[in-house]
Amino acid sequence: MGPSNLPFLVELYLNIALVYAVTIMTSYIYLAYLSVKELKAYSKKNSFENYEVLLSSEYAPYLSIIAPAYNEGFTIEENVKSLLSLNYNHYEVIIVNDGSKDNSMEILQSTYDLIPLELKKIGSIPTKNVKAVYQSQNSAFNKLIVVDKENGGKADALNVGINFSKHPYVVCIDVDCILDKDALLKLVKPFMENNHKRVIATGGVVRIANQCVIQDGRLIEVNIPDKLMPRIQVLEYLRAFLLGRMAWERLDGLLLISGAFGAFDKEIVIAAGGYSTKTVGEDMELVVRMRRYMHERKLAYTVSYIPDPLCWTEAPESMDIFMKQRSRWMRGTIETLWSHRIMFFNPKYKLLGLVSVPYWTFFEFFAPLAEVIGILATLYFILVGMMNWHYFFLLMIFVYAFAILFSILTLFTEERTYHKYNKINDFLKLLAAAFIEPFYFHPLSVISAFKGYIDKIKGTHSWGEMTRKGFNKK
Amino acid sequence: MLEYSKQFFSDLQPADFFIVGAILLFTLVSIVLFIAIVLSRLYHIRQAIHFEKNTETINNLLLEVLFNEKSYFDLIEDKKLLRLFSIPQFRAQMMESVINLHQNYEGEYAESLKKFYVESQLMADSFVKLRDKKWEVKCKGIKELTEMNIQRAYDHLIEISKTNHPILKINALNGCIKINGPQGIIHLAKHKFTIDLWTQLNIIDALKKTSLLDTQNIELLLQAKNNSVISLGLKIIQTFRLFEKQSHVEALLQQKHDKHILKEAENLLATFSTYGKEIN
Numbered sequence: 001m002g003p004s005n006l007p008f009l010v011e012l013y014l015n016i017a018l019v020y021a022v023t024i025m026t027s028y029i030y031l032a033y034l035s036v037k038e039l040k041a042y043s044k045k046n047s048f049e050n051y052e053v054l055l056s057s058e059y060a061p062y063l064s065i066i067a068p069a070y071n072e073g074f075t076i077e078e079n080v081k082s083l084l085s086l087n088y089n090h091y092e093v094i095i096v097n098d099g100s101k102d103n104s105m106e107i108l109q110s111t112y113d114l115i116p117l118e119l120k121k122i123g124s125i126p127t128k129n130v131k132a133v134y135q136s137q138n139s140a141f142n143k144l145i146v147v148d149k150e151n152g153g154k155a156d157a158l159n160v161g162i163n164f165s166k167h168p169y170v171v172c173i174d175v176d177c178i179l180d181k182d183a184l185l186k187l188v189k190p191f192m193e194n195n196h197k198r199v200i201a202t203g204g205v206v207r208i209a210n211q212c213v214i215q216d217g218r219l220i221e222v223n224i225p226d227k228l229m230p231r232i233q234v235l236e237y238l239r240a241f242l243l244g245r246m247a248w249e250r251l252d253g254l255l256l257i258s259g260a261f262g263a264f265d266k267e268i269v270i271a272a273g274g275y276s277t278k279t280v281g282e283d284m285e286l287v288v289r290m291r292r293y294m295h296e297r298k299l300a301y302t303v304s305y306i307p308d309p310l311c312w313t314e315a316p317e318s319m320d321i322f323m324k325q326r327s328r329w330m331r332g333t334i335e336t337l338w339s340h341r342i343m344f345f346n347p348k349y350k351l352l353g354l355v356s357v358p359y360w361t362f363f364e365f366f367a368p369l370a371e372v373i374g375i376l377a378t379l380y381f382i383l384v385g386m387m388n389w390h391y392f393f394l395l396m397i398f399v400y401a402f403a404i405l406f407s408i409l410t411l412f413t414e415e416r417t418y419h420k421y422n423k424i425n426d427f428l429k430l431l432a433a434a435f436i437e438p439f440y441f442h443p444l445s446v447i448s449a450f451k452g453y454i455d456k457i458k459g460t461h462s463w464g465e466m467t468r469k470g471f472n473k474k
Numbered sequence: 475m476l477e478y479s480k481q482f483f484s485d486l487q488p489a490d491f492f493i494v495g496a497i498l499l500f501t502l503v504s505i506v507l508f509i510a511i512v513l514s515r516l517y518h519i520r521q522a523i524h525f526e527k528n529t530e531t532i533n534n535l536l537l538e539v540l541f542n543e544k545s546y547f548d549l550i551e552d553k554k555l556l557r558l559f560s561i562p563q564f565r566a567q568m569m570e571s572v573i574n575l576h577q578n579y580e581g582e583y584a585e586s587l588k589k590f591y592v593e594s595q596l597m598a599d600s601f602v603k604l605r606d607k608k609w610e611v612k613c614k615g616i617k618e619l620t621e622m623n624i625q626r627a628y629d630h631l632i633e634i635s636k637t638n639h640p641i642l643k644i645n646a647l648n649g650c651i652k653i654n655g656p657q658g659i660i661h662l663a664k665h666k667f668t669i670d671l672w673t674q675l676n677i678i679d680a681l682k683k684t685s686l687l688d689t690q691n692i693e694l695l696l697q698a699k700n701n702s703v704i705s706l707g708l709k710i711i712q713t714f715r716l717f718e719k720q721s722h723v724e725a726l727l728q729q730k731h732d733k734h735i736l737k738e739a740e741n742l743l744a745t746f747s748t749y750g751k752e753i754n
Contacts, residue, residue: 018489048613048641053679059671059709192671193640195702394493401500408507415511427511 010386013377018395020370024363025402032409034247039417042246042307051185055089061188062168063091063263066161067175068154073102077111079175082217084143088184092143094161095175099151108146112136119145123163123266125274128152130160154259155275155282162266162274170269172283174260174313178209178219183310187263190304200268200290202304203257205241207420208234209312219312224426229322230315232433232441237315239410242307242417249305253356255291255336257303259283261311268293268301279339280461281332288340288357295349309418323448330452331460333365368449400438407434528564531555532571539590540575540583546593559594569596573621588622597624604630609637613645620649628653638667647673648680656681656689656710662703663694669702677706678713689714693722701732708735712742720746 054060065083069076076095083093097105108114114134121130127149134146149160158172169191171184180186183204190202210230213221225231248254259282272293275282287303294301316322337344337360344361346353381387411430414421421427535555538544550556558564576587591597596618603615604627612634619627628650635646650658659677662669669677695707696719704726711719726739 015489018493044610045641048610048645050676050679053675056679056682057675058713059675059678189672192675195668195670391490394490394497398493398497398500401497401504405500405504405507408504408511412507412511415514424515431508 007386007388010381010388013381014388014391014395017374018398021395021399021402024367027359027363028243028406031247032243032406032413034250035243035245036413038246038250039242039307039413043417046308049189051182051189054185054188055087060088060090061191062166063088063171063184063188064161064165064167064169064266065091065093065171065173065184066096066158066165067093067173068096068098068157068161069100069104069175070098070151070154070157071100071102071104072175073100073104073107075176076104077107078217080108080112080144082178083173083175084141085181085217086179086184087181088188090167091171091184092145092166094145094147094164096157096161097146097148098153098157099149105146105148109134112141112144112146113138114146117145119164121160121163122166123159123270123274125159125163125270127156127160127163133164153277155277155279158282159274159277162269165266168266169263170266171261171263172259173262173311176314177206177260178214178217178312179261180308180310180312181218183261186306186308186310187261190306191263191265194302194304197300197302198265198268198294199304200265200294200301201257201287202263202306203245203254204261204306204310205245205308206237206258206260206311206313207241207309208237208315210315210317212312222420224421224429225315225317227317228433228436228440229319230317231429232437233315235407235410235430235433235437236441238414239406242413243406243410245305246307248356249303251351251355252302253351254303254305255288255352255356255360256284257287257305258311260313264290276339279332279335280328281336284332285336285339288336288343291352292340292343292349295352307417309420319444322444323451326445326448327452327455330365330368330449331456333360334452334456337361337365368446369453371446372450403438403442404434407437524563525567528558528567529571531558532564532568535568536571536575536587536590539586540579543586546590565596565599568594569599569618572596573618576621591622597622600624601627601630604634609639609642612642616645616649620652623653625653628658631658632661635661636665640670640673643667643669644673644676647677651677651680651684655684655687656692659706660691660694662706663698665698665700665703668700669706674702674706674709678709681710681714687714689716689719692716693719696722696726701735704731704735705738708738708742712745715746715749717746717750 067083080095095108113136115137117133117135119133129150131148136142136144145164147160147164149157162170171187187202187204191199208225208230209219210225211223212219224234245254268290272290276285279285316325343349343353343357345358421430535549538549550559572587572591576584579587600615600618603611606612616631631646631649635643635650637643647659692707692710695703698704711723723739723742727736
């Protein structure tokens with residue numbers, strides 16, 4: 001290839017970049033449009049619902065909350081108490097101690113007065129060995145079951161919880177999440193609503209709790225994080241949950257229910273084989289596998305999604321932990337898409353095969369790679385002196401303007417729906433974060449995702465330590 | 475600057491035009507959205523101020539109705555109040571206050587509020603809402619009329635409850651129950667749409683709250699062709715321990731039915747049998 005071809009190549013490269021950017025932007029705008037429509041419909045409906053009906057009814061569905069715990073000694077006492085005091089009658093809480101190296105088990109035993117229990121597992125998902133099962137002697141904690149097991153990872157711990165759960169629906173959560181008091185009331189409703197399609201899973205919105213004030217395991221004051229890293233994640237989560245997943249729910253193409261908070265039809269979970277221990281993206285993988293299971297058997301089903309802010313979690317504040325988390329997310333995406341590659345553009349799976357899986361492949365898996373290729377190509381063109389600076393800057397401003405627009409649209413949607421960040425200062429902080437994000441947070445996300453590709457190629461399978469700082473308490 | 479702009483635009487290629495156009499559009503929409511957020515906040519602040527102002531007036535007015543036996547016609551002798559009554563926002567807030575207050579009062583006080591509701595044409599407003607095309611407006615009308623126990627609304631509610639819209643159906647059936655107790659759902663025996671579990675639980679909850687306990691003919695639900703209605707009937711019989719309907723449940727078991735229905739009926743009889751033993 002001679003140097004005479006270079007201007008043409010630069011032109012071609014920039015045009016491909018433009019087409020790719022325009023395609024992503026169009027899809028974002030379309031998804032945002034669907035999300036806003038769905039959110040409006042949901043808010044309208046929700047204002048006429050009386051969730052307390054479930055509190056007094058003997059027919060309210062029975063649930064098992066499953067919370068895996070690994071080295072959570074610092075917060076486990078309070079977190080379990082908060083799980084035991086949710087607004088719902090028909091539920092049990094199964095804490096699965098996944099071979100913690102700290103004093104989590106001792107704390108649970110002494111706080112909840114646990115005694116060993118002869119409890120046979122009901123489910124049949126293969127798991128690591130269970131050392132013992134405990135129940136509280138104190139009748140105030142009679143909803144609590146603690147399973148102590150060998151370390152096997154989050155997916156294995158969840159499978160153990162599923163095997164020991166008594167009830168037809170399982171709610172899988174992260175033990176360190178703060179749940180809204182009415183979280184179960186709202187999460188269970190979709191399972192009771194649809195007669196023509198079986199609701200196999202319901203997901204809920206996860207929001208960032210850094211700097212928020214927590215009292216007795218409940219969130220009582222919403223604040224914007226002081227640090228830039230978690231602050232931008234507030235914006236990122238709002239975008240993903242309010243303007244992304246609502247649209248996929250409307251299209252019935254949702255592939256991911258966050259591992260931090262989701263409810264599942266246990267019969268289908270077990271039939272599909274439970275959580276996969278072979279991936280670090282077990283939450284997405286399970287939803288895709290359950291969907292595949294239903295599709296392949298031609299069973300009518302749907303996956304539901306609740307936009308109410310019901311679950312609050314702590315976002316990583318340090319760059320190191322953030323990068324580990326995002327690298328793991330990318331590995332999880334790669335593993336899930338690869339395991340279910342048969343669905344890719346496969347008309348047999350309808351919208352799932354023709355839209356959802358290709359969308360995730362091109363815009364979630366491939367986007368960071370495209371950006372890295374873009375950066376390398378740009379550097380090369382600069383080095384050989386062939387860069388079309390005029391076009392390059394135009395493209396940069398084009399992408400930046402869109403990023404700002406999309407973030408402001410997210411803030412507008414939040415403003416018109418849940419309005420959780422009602423202080424003017426908080427709103428301005430989020431607005432400022434939107435302007436900074438493309439220069440600071442986005443490159444970091446791309447590097448982390450790229451690290452995920454490399455880790456996957458190297459065969460890394462670990463989660464990596466996810467140190468938490470703990471919430472502000474009152 | 476102008477020269478530069480002219481030069482800039484004259485140098486643009488077709489693709490550049492698209493990009494520059496898009497940048498301008500994105501910027502413009504961003505500014506519009508930002509202004510919309512600011513206006514939305516200002517609107518809410520203004521609404522809150524108006525609400526505060528109206529609340530004071532409405533509270534004084536309703537105190538007069540409740541404790542000084544003033545009628546609507548006495549009150550509108552004050553021209554200022556008459557003018558206020560013609561403002562839709564004030565009427566809406568007034569409606570809300572009257573309904574909320576009515577939930578907390580019984581006897582004479584409740585009657586005074588009902589009288590005010592009728593005389594002030596708030597009741598007419600509620601009936602207009604029933605005819606609205608939007609389901610959420612209909613729901614509001616239903617809530618208002620049933621809270622005030624307006625018997626005249628019953629036939630409208632029966633008609634509305636035949637809808638396939640789940641929330642409207644729940645509200646209409648709750649209204650029917652509030653006005654006419656368990657008899658308000660007998661017409662469901664001919665209901666053609668599926669009544670999901672959520673709706674069923676709402677109906678049972680409404681029945682629990684009603685003071686009217688005439689369960690005569692409730693067994694007609696067991697003769698419905700719609701399985702979800704039969705299921706609702708079984709749940710009502712179980713929830714309210716209607717032992718006198720046991721023979722109808724046994725008869726249901728003799729018929730050809732969906733296996734879920736038969737299981738539910740068997741469970742109901744088993745519960746009754748256990749409950750009977752406990753009593754003995």
